[in-house]
Amino acid sequence: MTVVVQAGNLRQVYRIRRGIFREPAQLQAVGGVSFAIEAGKTLAVVGESGCGKSTLARMVSLIEKPTGGTLTLDGSDAVNTPAADRRRLRQAVQLVFQNPYGSLNPRKKVSALLEDPLAINTSLGKAERRERALAMLAQVGLRPEYANRYPHMFSGGQRQRIAIARALMLNPKLLVADEPVSALDVSIQAQVLNLLSDLQDEFKLAYLFISHDLAVVKYIAHEVLVMYLGHVMEQGPKEKIFARPCHPYTQALLASTPGVGPRNVRRIVLKGELPTPLDPPSGCVFSSRCPYAVDRCRAERPLPVPVDGRIAACHFAGQFLESGFPEVRAPDNVSLSG
Ligand SMILES: Nc1ncnc2c1ncn2[C@@H]1O[C@H](COP(=O)(O)OP(=O)(O)OP(=O)(O)O)[C@@H](O)[C@H]1O
Numbered sequence: 001m002t003v004v005v006q007a008g009n010l011r012q013v014y015r016i017r018r019g020i021f022r023e024p025a026q027l028q029a030v031g032g033v034s035f036a037i038e039a040g041k042t043l044a045v046v047g048e049s050g051c052g053k054s055t056l057a058r059m060v061s062l063i064e065k066p067t068g069g070t071l072t073l074d075g076s077d078a079v080n081t082p083a084a085d086r087r088r089l090r091q092a093v094q095l096v097f098q099n100p101y102g103s104l105n106p107r108k109k110v111s112a113l114l115e116d117p118l119a120i121n122t123s124l125g126k127a128e129r130r131e132r133a134l135a136m137l138a139q140v141g142l143r144p145e146y147a148n149r150y151p152h153m154f155s156g157g158q159r160q161r162i163a164i165a166r167a168l169m170l171n172p173k174l175l176v177a178d179e180p181v182s183a184l185d186v187s188i189q190a191q192v193l194n195l196l197s198d199l200q201d202e203f204k205l206a207y208l209f210i211s212h213d214l215a216v217v218k219y220i221a222h223e224v225l226v227m228y229l230g231h232v233m234e235q236g237p238k239e240k241i242f243a244r245p246c247h248p249y250t251q252a253l254l255a256s257t258p259g260v261g262p263r264n265v266r267r268i269v270l271k272g273e274l275p276t277p278l279d280p281p282s283g284c285v286f287s288s289r290c291p292y293a294v295d296r297c298r299a300e301r302p303l304p305v306p307v308d309g310r311i312a313a314c315h316f317a318g319q320f321l322e323s324g325f326p327e328v329r330a331p332d333n334v335s336l337s338g
């Protein structure tokens with residue numbers, strides 16, 4: 001299988017200004033994420049608000065240069081791209097956002113929205129561009145007469161279909177979708193997810209799919225990457241992760257979404273509030289909210305290591321996998337030998 005995109009230890013650190021007399025603070029939004037996505041496959045990234053999902057999406061779609069790490073797209077270096085490859089790489093990856101209304105120019109008809117990328121990037125004539133735009137409209141399940149309408153004349157689901165059609169006009173290899181169905185009604189979500197899945201099969205597209213909704217992830221993903229405060233907690237094949245998570249954070253997420261995790265899933269209630277990435281907990285970044293955290297967790301950051309066909313960053317992942325998650329007790333009483 002062809003690997004379309006490969007990320008190695010991707011990092012993004014923002015400098016936050018704090019007034020003229022203070023040093024800028026460093027905010028690590030993404031702290032070292034690695035993955036590969038093959039043609040025709042979907043990697044879904046999940047995690048709470050602020051964990052770095054959109055930052056990752058911006059790096060992978062070449063909008064933002066990473067602070068560190070490597071990114072290879074369609075066989076070429078996408079961080080320090082040779083000038084000769086830049087145009088090709090920009091076309092190889094396209095983005096779809098949560099809010100299609102914001103990403104579609106309201107003053108342009110659908111025909112122009114779809115034809116513009118071809119006019120700018122190819123030498124196709126007017127008639128050919130129109131033909132391709134109409135063919136793509138049909139691909140995304142919209143009628144040809146819609147070509148003459150403006151974005152505001154469509155429903156949310158239809159607008160997202162237009163945004164997807166536009167993203168596909170230049171035959172990308174990778175589609176980065178940042179919460180593409182989160183703003184839609186549940187029934188419409190299913191239709192758009194089906195469409196994405198059909199298009200993936202037809203064009204052998206790789207998807208980086210960002211969502212906070214595990215039901216959506218369960219439907220669309222092949223591989224899953226669970227993030228917390230910019231770090232990978234657990235990562236691997238969807239079946240493994242949904243059937244038997246081995247990181248307490250994954251378990252907590254699964255338990256909070258009815259019907260997606262294993263039966264009789266132990267409910268883990270997260271303690272306290274989400275910390276700020278400006279001042280992350282020492283050791284394991286999840287330790288301040290993990291009901292199983294012991295001194296070692298607060299002292300020593302667990303590295304992501306292979307556990308049963310997936311990767312987990314938890315000192316006790318092996319134990320959780322073997323014996324499940326124990327009943328949650330007061331943190332001081334928890335005895336876990338590491
Ligand atoms: N341009 C920026 N400058 C400074 N900080 C930023 C910037 N972009 C994002 N951040 C910070 O980086 C962290 C990750 O943000 P990001 O938008 O990637 O999270 P997210 O997982 O997409 O969240 P959400 O689910 O709310 O969309 C947050 O703490 C955010 O405040």
Ligand SMILES: [Mg+2]
Nearest residue numbers: 053054055178
């Ligand atoms: Mg986001």
